[in-house]
Amino acid sequence: MSVRRVAQQQPESFEFNSENLSWAEQLIKKYPPGKERSAVIPLLWRAQEQNDGWTSEPAMRRVADLLDMPYIRVYEVATFYTMFQLSPVGKKAHVQVCGTTPCMLRGSKQLIEICKKRIAKDPHTLSEDGDFSWEEVECLGACVNAPMVQIFKDTYEDLDEQSLEALLDAFANGETPTPGPQIERTLSCPESGLTTLTNVPEYVPLNLSIENEPKEPVKNDEPVADTKAENAATLLKEKPAAIKQPEKSATETKPAEKTEKPETAKAEEGGQKPETLDGPRNGEADDLKMIKGVGPKLELTLNALGFYHFDQIVNWTPENIAWVDSSLSFKGRIEREDWQAQAKLLSAGEETEFSKRANYGDKSASKTDKPEGDK
Numbered sequence: 432m433s434v435r436r437v438a439q440q441q442p443e444s445f446e447f448n449s450e451n452l453s454w455a456e457q458l459i460k461k462y463p464p465g466k467e468r469s470a471v472i473p474l475l476w477r478a479q480e481q482n483d484g485w486t487s488e489p490a491m492r493r494v495a496d497l498l499d500m501p502y503i504r505v506y507e508v509a510t511f512y513t514m515f516q517l518s519p520v521g522k523k524a525h526v527q528v529c530g531t532t533p534c535m536l537r538g539s540k541q542l543i544e545i546c547k548k549r550i551a552k553d554p555h556t557l558s559e560d561g562d563f564s565w566e567e568v569e570c571l572g573a574c575v576n577a578p579m580v581q582i583f584k585d586t587y588e589d590l591d592e593q594s595l596e597a598l599l600d601a602f603a604n605g606e607t608p609t610p611g612p613q614i615e616r617t618l619s620c621p622e623s624g625l626t627t628l629t630n631v632p633e634y635v636p637l638n639l640s641i642e643n644e645p646k647e648p649v650k651n652d653e654p655v656a657d658t659k660a661e662n663a664a665t666l667l668k669e670k671p672a673a674i675k676q677p678e679k680s681a682t683e684t685k686p687a688e689k690t691e692k693p694e695t696a697k698a699e700e701g702g703q704k705p706e707t708l709d710g711p712r713n714g715e716a717d718d719l720k721m722i723k724g725v726g727p728k729l730e731l732t733l734n735a736l737g738f739y740h741f742d743q744i745v746n747w748t749p750e751n752i753a754w755v756d757s758s759l760s761f762k763g764r765i766e767r768e769d770w771q772a773q774a775k776l777l778s779a780g781e782e783t784e785f786s787k788r789a790n791y792g793d794k795s796a797s798k799t800d801k802p803e804g805d806k
């Protein structure tokens with residue numbers, strides 16, 4: 432890894448624009464008196480975003496002044512973390528190539544050669560047109576899909592020379608390629624498909640566990656919708672005794688009936704029950720995970736409650752939302768993530784920003800967009 436030094440050529444000064452300054456002042460107030468310096472990283476990051484993707488030395492000083500910190504303390508932070516760029520970066524892409532052992536063993540040196548050939552011989556140097564720059568960094572936490580690069584906030588994984596060249600072509604054309612694995616791998620699953628856990632239900636609702644495995648193993652090539660419907664039906668109707676709540680301490684288990692209350696009963700505690708289905712229409716459920724905020728576990732919970740299609744969600748009234756909300760483990764999510772607006776687009780056959788990126792059944796999902804329930 433190269434030594435990180437501030438660029439020799441620096442602008443005269445840096446000042447936050449009025450919007451960012453008021454944001455910074457509000458942020459600083461969130462910290463207890465005497466602890467305001469803890470805001471140094473978000474402030475540096477905001478300065479970098481305002482400053483075309485790099486953190487100038489005057490910007491570091493401005494942050495230090497805002498936080499009443501010695502300049503050297505801010506320099507230490509900015510020069511330590513590779514998220515802060517210390518010299519101007521490419522307008523279209525700054526490529527951070529992971530060179531740590533797993534990526535190195537899987538071909539990061541070849542990726543660096545591509546960067547040298549296409550961008551500039553030396554790291555932290557702008558390409559001739561100013562559109563690209565690159566550097567080598569330490570592990571970026573996607574080793575399982577090595578080798579990989581990070582470009583701005585996204586990671587591109589399972590790369591080789593050809594796919595990195597294709598990525599750079601796409602950025603040069605002003606496109607933003609889909610982040611994640613650049614091969615036919617789903618997230619970080621094995622390239623060859625599942626090798627373990629192939630004979631248990633795919634999804635288990637939040638806070639529930641299953642005592643017995645199903646009699647019939649779930650086959651990998653079974654249609655997903657059928658499997659989910661079967662699991663939901665099994666959990667709700669056929670094997671109610673097989674569902675149990677997590678064990679609680681003696682002080683928490685006062686009303687015995689409460690620990691045995693099924694999810695549907697919990698849902699009936701508030702709001703008005705929407706129209707539900709016994710199973711997906713024509714045996715084919717919509718992929719509710721295309722809604723930002725719905726992960727595999729939450730999708731099964733929704734299925735178990737009788738929701739399989741986007742249009743069902745579109746038609747929920749505020750009372751219906753309260754009813755569904757009361758059964759979810761993250762109350763308020765429906766409105767916070769605006770499920771209904773997302774479901775409306777998806778039911779019309781359109782895509783949302785999240786569904787384009789997540790695309791669970793196909794390729795990759797951005798790590799930053801993972802549903803909360805799946806973290």
Ligand code: FES
Binds near residue numbers: 569
């Ligand atoms: S070693 Fe490259 S991401 Fe961890």
